[in-house]
Amino acid sequence: MGRSPCCEKAHTNKGAWTKEEDERLVAHIKVHGEGCWRSLPKAAGLLRCGKSCRLRWINYLRPDLKRGNFTEEEDELIIKLHSLLGNKWSLIAGRLQGRTDNEIKNYWNTHIRRKLLSRGIDPTTHRPLHGQADASFATEVEKVVSFMRREEENKSSNSSSNSRSNSEEPKRWRCPDLNLELCISPPLQDSEEEYGLCFTNGLLEFR
């Protein structure tokens, strides 16, 4: 038996949103705020499922969206964040003001992947494709990847102490110009001061 549908599909519209639907959604959220997505369509008089309304608002109608082309700085930031976080598009989007996870995901798949390939870098692993091209950047990223692997190993071997709150470990992963606030750090250990990551002047530093 399959999972029950999130909404009554037989009485919901699908596909592209009309201007009128957009206006209804925006007007409703302006009055009632975000949230309660499941009941929103009915309350707003929309024949859409809640998920669809949420997606439309987040990816298209939100007033703080930047839209328009990505800058070179945004490109580089996305690449670096992806090398650290992988396909965690929502986390990456959280670091780019006015950009959505969907937008970044699309942009990654259509532009940045190609850009990295042309640099000779595997867009999945951020390692050099054939040991050539843009070696300095690739090497820095490689350091990060191996660091992350060690972190994961540490994490799994110290899972018993994982309940320590994040507020107790703010020193790791801090960077003056790019505060990632990552929560994947292992528990505090004697080697606490040994590692550090930092983006400086657009370059990834590994200390």
Added chain:
DNA sequence: AACTCGCCCAACCGCATGGAG
């Protein structure tokens, strides 16, 4: 003009997650 092809991106789908009861 008509057709094909490839790219782009909005939207959908299914699974994961977290909170309430």
Added chain:
DNA sequence: GCTCCATGCGGTTGGGCGAGT
């Protein structure tokens, strides 16, 4: 601890559109 439900997330799809022939 378990179940149910709402929401969030990432992968994928498909329609629109422009370029090329």
